[in-house]
Amino acid sequence: MLKGKEIVLGVTGGIAAYKAVELLRLLTKAGANVRVVMTANAMEFIAPLTFQTLSMNPVHTDMFNLISEREISHISLADRADILVIAPATASVIGKIAAGIADDLLSTTVMATRAPVLLAPAMNVNMYQNPLYRENVEKLRRHGFLFVEPVKGMLACGWEGEGKLQDPVFIFEEIVAALSVKDLAGEQVLITAGPTREEIDPVRFLSNHSSGKMGYALAMAAFRRGAAVTLISGPTCLDDPYGVETVRVVTAEEMRSAVLGYFGKSSIAIMTAAVADYRPMTRSGEKIKKKDATNTLQLVKNPDILAELGVMKEDRLLAGFAAETDNLQENAGEKLRRKNLDMIVANDVSSEGAGFAVDTNVVKLLFRDGTVEDLPMMLKSELADIILDRMLYLQRRRDA
Numbered sequence: 001m002l003k004g005k006e007i008v009l010g011v012t013g014g015i016a017a018y019k020a021v022e023l024l025r026l027l028t029k030a031g032a033n034v035r036v037v038m039t040a041n042a043m044e045f046i047a048p049l050t051f052q053t054l055s056m057n058p059v060h061t062d063m064f065n066l067i068s069e070r071e072i073s074h075i076s077l078a079d080r081a082d083i084l085v086i087a088p089a090t091a092s093v094i095g096k097i098a099a100g101i102a103d104d105l106l107s108t109t110v111m112a113t114r115a116p117v118l119l120a121p122a123m124n125v126n127m128y129q130n131p132l133y134r135e136n137v138e139k140l141r142r143h144g145f146l147f148v149e150p151v152k153g154m155l156a157c158g159w160e161g162e163g164k165l166q167d168p169v170f171i172f173e174e175i176v177a178a179l180s181v182k183d184l185a186g187e188q189v190l191i192t193a194g195p196t197r198e199e200i201d202p203v204r205f206l207s208n209h210s211s212g213k214m215g216y217a218l219a220m221a222a223f224r225r226g227a228a229v230t231l232i233s234g235p236t237c238l239d240d241p242y243g244v245e246t247v248r249v250v251t252a253e254e255m256r257s258a259v260l261g262y263f264g265k266s267s268i269a270i271m272t273a274a275v276a277d278y279r280p281m282t283r284s285g286e287k288i289k290k291k292d293a294t295n296t297l298q299l300v301k302n303p304d305i306l307a308e309l310g311v312m313k314e315d316r317l318l319a320g321f322a323a324e325t326d327n328l329q330e331n332a333g334e335k336l337r338r339k340n341l342d343m344i345v346a347n348d349v350s351s352e353g354a355g356f357a358v359d360t361n362v363v364k365l366l367f368r369d370g371t372v373e374d375l376p377m378m379l380k381s382e383l384a385d386i387i388l389d390r391m392l393y394l395q396r397r398r399d400a
């Protein structure tokens, strides 16, 4: 995801400095080459050796060290960087940058870079609410600096409130988003994910194996690419994706009303959810007792949400998925036409590495003009970007 990216990670002196280790691990795992710059205060909290070992690069601490015979540290770091991240960023370093002070390696590198700078503040709640700090943040935002806001929590100083460093996973997401092309800026993307659950009685339900992974991957990719994203999710074990408005529902009828509530303002909608086609005709208020050798459950059809959207779609772009175990192309093609879609992702859920609950998928993309694109097995995160690419292509072709 970050293969070939050069990232400068600045670490300043705060108790959250140890969390920068986790961030560094996420960045290197994603393929980035990370060069760590530590302030003198940061080294009071954590040893440079930890960062050196994990980054496999020397840690930069000194303004007057030459990287090679010709290269001056701060200029070389500033020039090479695709992004400069400071996590944790103290009130002091933020104040310094806002005032244009460059008196150590980190602040000088910030001053000298043309790359985007992302600041992840962490401090005491009173410092965080201090009007001088707020003014500095406003000023830096006006100049294009990016921020990952801290969260509320128990702070190391004993106070409770805002000022706790954001989770490194979310800082990582912001870095990926900052480095992504914003080709979906201005789009309102609506995505459904996961299964629905249809209750039989207080302890039993009808559902399916959808984990939500495919839909969540789409939501995350759309957010990174600049869209405002709403994810309507059935019950899953996944955390709400960072930056995405996530609405949790349980039944198909709940999913329908949530989807209809958001569809009006959407420009692109992609329905990944495995919606239960049927629900029990009645829900027993008490646990159904085991009596006879056999029992019959009467089912009624659930509304077909996607088909309803197809009727209302106007100039919105609409895509669905088709989970099939046989006659993949024919069945998916029939759904594409009947539900009035621009594209359908045909998913042979019986094939290895495809469909429910795995990290990969194998699909064919079917379009209205009869074109079929056969894709090899890939990560759901990679497929998500291809699906969004095709939606954008269809939009541009329509608007041309």
Ligand code: PMT
Binding pocket: 192, 193, 194, 209, 210, 211, 212, 213, 214, 215, 252, 271, 272, 273, 274, 275, 276, 277, 302, 303, 304, 305, 306, 307, 319, 320, 321, 322, 323, 324, 335, 347, 349, 355, 356, 357, 358
């Ligand atoms: O969540 P994962 O574990 O990552 O798995 C991903 C997935 C297998 C669920 C996903 O890739 C997939 O194939 N989703 C579609 C599942 C499905 O319900 O397919 P379908 O052929 O039954 O439905 C066709 C389309 O109509 C789907 O877009 C579905 O969201 C929609 N639908 C279906 C029934 C219904 N009552 N209302 C609907 O809107």
